[in-house]
Amino acid sequence: MQFRPRILLTTASLPNRWRKNFRRTEIAVIDRRNPFLVAAIYIILLFWTVISVVPLLYMVSTAFKPNQYVFEFPPKFIPDNPTTANFEKAWTSENFGLYFTNSLVVSVATTILILVLSSMMAFAFARYKFPGRTTLFYAILGTMMVPGLVLLIPQFVLAKNLGLLNSLHGLVIAYSANSAVNIFFLRGAFEEIPNDLQDAAAIDGAGIWSTFWRIMLPLVKPSLAAMAIFSFMGAWDEFTWALTSLSDEKLRTLPVALRLFQQSHGTQWGLVFAASLIAVVPVIIVFLVFQRYFIQGVSAGAVKG
Amino acid sequence: MKTRLTLSSFSSVFRHGRLSLALLAVLCASLVLAACGDNTATTAPAPTTAAATTAAAATTAAQATTAAAATTAAATTAATTAAATTAATATTAAAATTAASSDAPALGDPNLKGTVTFWHTYSADSKEQDTLKNVVLPGFAKLYPNVKVDAQQIPDTDFRQKLLTGISGDILPDVARLDIQYVPEFADMGALAKLDDMPGFAAIKADAYPGPLSTNFWKGSYYGLPLDTNTKVIMYNKALLDAAGLTAPPKNMDEFIAAAKKLTVPGKQYGFVPSGTGAWSILPFFWSLGGNVTDENITKASGYLNSADSVAALQQLVDLKKAGVMPDAIFGGGISTMEGLATGQYAMIDDGPWMNSIAASQFPNFTLNYAPMPAGKGGSIGIVGGEDLVMFAKSKDSPAAWAFSRYMLSKDVQLAMGKIGQLPAIKSVATSPELASLPYYSTFLTQLQSTKARLPHPAWTKIETVLNDTFEAAFRGDKDVKTLLDAAAPKVDALLAGTK
Amino acid sequence: MGLNTAPSPVSKEIARKSRPDGPAEPGQPLAEPAKEAWWYPFKKALPVYLFILPGVILFLVWTVYPLVNMFVMSFFQWNLVKPSIFLGFDNYARAFGDEIFWQALRNTIFYAVISVPGQLILGLAVALLVNQKLPFRAFFRTMFYLPVVSSWLVVSLIFMYLYNSQAGLLNYLLKDILHIIPSYQAWLQNPVTALFAICALGIWKGVGWTMVIFLAGLQSVPPTLYESAAMDGANTWRRFWHITLPLIRPTIVFATVMLSIGAFNVFIQVYVMTGGGPQHSTETLMTYMYSEAFKFLDLGYGAALSWIFAIGIFIISILEIRFLRRPVEY
16 A cells, blocks of 8 residues: 555644644544645545545446457556447356346345344343353354354265255355354344333233244344345355355356356456456445445444443 | 444453353264264264274275275376277277177167266357357257256366365266366276276277377276367467568477567567466477476386476476566466467467367457477477266266267267367267368367377376476576476376375 | 453343343243252243254254364365275374465465454544545445455456456556556566465455444544543544544454454455465465365365364464453543
8 A cells, every 4th residue: 555544544644833733623523624634635535445446447347348358458447349248148148147046046045044043043142041041152152253164174064964065055054054143243132122122022921932023023123134234245245155065057156157257268357247247236236225234234243342 | 223242242252261161062962963973975984983993994994005006007007008909909900890889879869868967168158168059969959859968067277176076075967078187086086987888889989099098098997988189289370470570380499489589579579478387388398399207107207307308398498488488477367378369469379279269259350370389309299188078977867978978979069069179089070071171170180190198197186286386486487497307206206106 | 341341241231131030931930849940941941942943953053063073074084985084183293294284374374464454554544534524425435345345256356357467457557657666567476476466455355344343433432532632632643542542442352353363264365366376375274275175185184274273263363352452441
């Protein structure tokens, strides 16, 4: 990176004659009346925006380039002769329509399964006391520290014995099992609910299921929405397990299929990026629409120590 | 919304030491699961009971491996001699062909039912795929209307790994188009079906060229059919050669090296760009310049891989890199050779007949020109590539799979594929006038007369890794060529001997 | 908020929420004699057990059992094709004598040491700027987060293309526009630069996530603290150093632990971009484990490697939490 990040944070490294002005500012926000400072901040923000976005835009531009212009020199952002041939080829002859459907089916099923299972677990952990609760809770917590890939080998062996290799429901089960984070997140949400509600339900003679389904679940809808988005995205983007466990062409998900174009005699970049766009655009749209839940979901848990 | 996730929870895990308790509990629970659970694909004893007996098992296994090691060497020599004998039988006994074909049932059987899963590496976005989908498979459907073929394209970079996971996970196809270099390895694992006694095998065997046929031979049996064969030749951009005043492509290595230098415009145009620095890319030039990897019987590399001839051969290639004739793209990550050739940045490359189809599909305005490998101290030596059609031992539908395999070797299919760059390994097809008239065909056919194969040895994948690393280091100039080859030779020796 | 205040929030939480009769079995009389039996609490909690059963089964089968089975496997020569052979500690001994294992370990640590602080510093910097009440800050936040939502596979492919050694955008930018480098570089094919190139991708993709985490942390700092500090004459730098930083320490620890776990898990970008090459210079623990297991079918050795990593990651997480947390007073 070109700049020293420290400069961004504070006025500490500004010249003294500028810094003087800040001594007496009342609160922590910077002085918006200082045009230099505001301009500096915007320049830095724009700089990082360019860095963040240019690679993605470059992908979009390349996806519209015919093969012989993929490595033209100097590189052009707006292709001279844009074509949609790459998209047509990817969608039809390279079967990305099918792969898209596979990804969609797997991701939706995973999302539903994760939501159901982890909200039930979270609810029980948050609102009931039962022998073994703490033990189980910490056991699940502990697995959060073991990243998923470490278990790839034994899970492969297990999936083989359970007949879950080379099938989409095998993917769904593998993806749904990795939901420790969701359980903790939702457990927090359930704990926020006042006790009175649960007591009232108990007095009405409601069992655990109806308390959960009719009273509690509707109260944590925003958290469920955040979880849904994350589960969906996680399943949509997952690569390693799909690569290892799937062998049938018709079952490929989008990330695995993207590897198709990386062949030993060269990569067809126009086609790769057209297919990549097919894979990435839905996620970006989901992000832009549900941004609020995203931010909430990511930052939940980071604040409370 | 605030949640109680995370750090407090993490830290209390360690503070209260409950984690160990929890883990202990689940450990016990799952040990029970483990005991009654799986061990391997075969019904081996559960781990708990196995512990007692494994000591014995280990020792027997050790003996078995040493025995295997001893036989490997013998087997490789057997393979070469067997190839020689098959060649002899094939060429001498023309009568055998007719005799053999009499036991071969004609293709086509409307009563045969089944499904065949076929994995192949025909390039995506090329005529290979088109021909397979639009010519080959419909043709099969006519002959066997009740056999469904499920043809699946696997990227060649992942193919070997996909097969390995397939073998370990029991998710294999029935038939695969397997690169010839991997046949001994998979046959040695017991994954492939023996084809010697299949009806019609003798006829195919009798009509096949001995070289490609021998790549299917492992420890006394045939495990595949020679689907196609290939080698690499020089391909050049005629406009660039004309511009440099070269009227014809170079014929010998001295001319080649001079031409490559002449065609280089520093930083802009590169004279000669091999497809990489791996064994597949470098070996033909290494051989043609007089280098050798092992002795003729493939028993040792010391004294061959690091001989004076080998060092000199590799040195000449490395010098070309140093002179700027080759770009850094030979280490990967740059413009692919086809792309560079078609766009006028590379003057000469080397590649195989499949490029004909890829170029036609991806660079329709560019005409490929071909020239044989330039002859050097070792002659004009091409590298044998190609694919074999193998059937898997666990195929659930072997009659249908075999019908499909035979069909793929039939004249129609071989001709159709031959026209787009899949050179047939079947004599009766290879000599047909329809193919001989193709522009690229004669160059490859001539080159195929003088070729060498990569080592037909189950340890080839690992030997190849050693060679790839050595060549790459040489081209990078990490160490001098002699030091690198001296270090590589004993490693290859050990792999050939079957020790780790 | 303190990390080491005892009892921990979690246990306090449990104490507060747990009521002796609980709503699990509302109709149950309290003074029933059977309560004395050891199994009574279990019987009482039966509906809850049934309720969480599906989730627990999935957890046991898909996480706990593989963990244990991996331990068993690591003592065998295990390849699913031939019968397994018991090796004792051979797989572990082999790992510690394995040159490439050590190189993979060094590379992974290098990746963590470069990419984790890189993401932390840049993420915090960006968060501080976006936290200012300036127009368009929502737009910037969205832009910064876009790399995070793009899938790893796609961004790896994009960066491969940008890093192209001849016609890549990065080379064009650095040589032809900025004239910083004398000649085109093969970023991913040069053993010296390849790992840096992969770190750069890691940082690029991670800054958005770190920013959001820090934004949440920054917004939890009470503004009154700044006001009183300003009255005491503390300048912006001192306020950042003495108020902001200590107060967001839990967030920093959280981000560090999460980013480190992620860094040790680095796989897709290496697998796709370099495959561990050139000459193992980008080989990481995960790619090495993967290739041993699925390219050479040595599942037992792969399992042993996995166990070593799992324990390593666990220890590092503990150390990070221990070293980074400190009393917070305000």
